[in-house]
Amino acid sequence: MTTKVAFDSVELPGGAVCAQIGLAGGRANSLEPELLGDIVLALDRAEMENASVILLTGGRNFSSGGDVRGFHAAALDGKGQDYARSVVPLLQTIVARLISVPRLVVVAARGAITGGAAGLLFAADIAVLAPDAFVQPYYPQVGFAPDGGWTALLPERIGAGKAAEWLQSDRRLNAEALCETGLATAISDNPEAHARDLAAKGAIGARLATKALIWDSARRGAVQTRLEAETAAFIERIGAPETLVGMSRFLERIGGKANV
Numbered sequence: 724m725t726t727k728v729a730f731d732s733v734e735l736p737g738g739a740v741c742a743q744i745g746l747a748g749g750r751a752n753s754l755e756p757e758l759l760g761d762i763v764l765a766l767d768r769a770e771m772e773n774a775s776v777i778l779l780t781g782g783r784n785f786s787s788g789g790d791v792r793g794f795h796a797a798a799l800d801g802k803g804q805d806y807a808r809s810v811v812p813l814l815q816t817i818v819a820r821l822i823s824v825p826r827l828v829v830v831a832a833r834g835a836i837t838g839g840a841a842g843l844l845f846a847a848d849i850a851v852l853a854p855d856a857f858v859q860p861y862y863p864q865v866g867f868a869p870d871g872g873w874t875a876l877l878p879e880r881i882g883a884g885k886a887a888e889w890l891q892s893d894r895r896l897n898a899e900a901l902c903e904t905g906l907a908t909a910i911s912d913n914p915e916a917h918a919r920d921l922a923a924k925g926a927i928g929a930r931l932a933t934k935a936l937i938w939d940s941a942r943r944g945a946v947q948t949r950l951e952a953e954t955a956a957f958i959e960r961i962g963a964p965e966t967l968v969g970m971s972r973f974l975e976r977i978g979g980k981a982n983v
Contacts, residue, residue, distance in 0.1 A: 727761040732772055735923040741776040742769035751787035754839055759813040766820060775931070776827045776922045779843055780915055781834075785856070788838020791865060794961060795970040803961040811870050811957050814839050815950040818872045821846035822938045822946065825931055831918035832856050842871025845880055848934055849921050850907040851914040852898040858906075859895040866969025868956035875949030879942065880906060 729745035744765045748758035769777050789810060797806035821828045821843070830844050833853035841858050844850055862869050869890060877886040881904050889896070901907040911917035960966050 727758045728765045730765050730768060732769075732774065733919075735776065735919060737923050737927070739775040739923065739927045740772065741778055741919065741922060742772060742774035743778045743780065744769070746779070746781045746786060750790070751784040751835060752781050752840070753787055753790040753793075754810060754814055755790050755793060756809045756813065759810065759817065762817055763813065766817070766824070769826070770824070774826060775927045776829060777821075777824070778829045778831060778915075778918055778922065779847070780831045780918075784834035785830075785832035785836045786840030786843070787835045788840040788861070789867070789870070791970055791973060794867075795967070795974060798961060798967050798970065803967075804958050807958045807961045811839070811954050814842065814871055815875075815954055818842040818846050818876060819943070819947055819950055822876070823943050825935065827922055827927065827930055827934070829918045829922050831914040833914065835859075837861055838867075839871030839873075841873065842876065844901075844906060845872050845876045848930075849918065850901075851909045851911050851918040851921065852901060852907045853912065853914050854898055854910055856898045856901070856907075856910075856914075857895050858901060860890050860893050861973075862890065863893045864969065865973050866960065866963070866966035868953065868960040870953050870957045872946070872950065872953070875946050875953050879946065880904075 727748045729747050731743040733741050733743060735741050744762065746752040746758065748755065752758065794803060794806060797803045828846060828848050830847040830850040832844065832850065834855055836844050836856060836858045838861050844858065860869065860873060873890060874886065898907065898910045902910060908921060909917060
């Protein structure tokens with residue numbers, strides 16, 4: 724495969740083929756163009772191998788979202804919007820694809836699932852989290868407009884009011900809270916193995932029929948329209964002077980080592 728994504732195909736108990744896609748991009752799997760492109764290629768391969776299950780995993784941190792250092796450097800060079808166009812549309816395409824693909828999408832995550840990377844969790848049919856897993860928007864701190872489905876997909880999962888409050892408050896939700904909101908299924912010290920077990924339970928055909936009925940064309944179309952609006956808002960915001968100030972302050976505060 725590629726250096727940014729590990730791919731493995733395994734047969735689950737019951738016979739379903741599971742395509743395991745492991746994010747391995749380094750720097751807490753920040754959503755750089757190369758990693759996002761490799762995720763797309765891995766999804767293509769999963770479909771070519773007719774996998775019924777797609778299992779997304781990460782390392783110690785599932786993904787810390789967009790690379791603030793990359794956005795900041797591009798903005799200083801007057802190329803912030805160009806860089807955003809190389810990142811955000813790819814992420815939005817992946818999120819839309821995960822909810823529409825006729826396969827069971829499962830996430831097993833540890834550590835940080837922040838910024839736009841949370842969209843991979845929002846798009847999952849099943850999610851198993853390690854006890855240390857957490858989700859936080861970070862948009863108010865950095866100044867970005869939400870991406871990855873925070874306003875396009877999350878309201879479908881937990882309701883518009885709860886999604887708006889979460890984004891405005893910038894609260895960090897731990898694994899237990901994420902289960903309570905319905906964004907995660909279970910907590911496990913071995914989320915990858917637990918996720919495979921859950922994916923193997925029940926008739927896969929019935930589960931995929933359920934997914935197709937929930938994510939019908941009308942609901943998918945509404946999400947797609949909102950994803951496109953997120954992309955436009957992100958690109959517009961990245962060029963705002965206050966966003967550059969926000970990125971600078973954020974990087975100063977965390978020593979230039981983190982992403983969101």
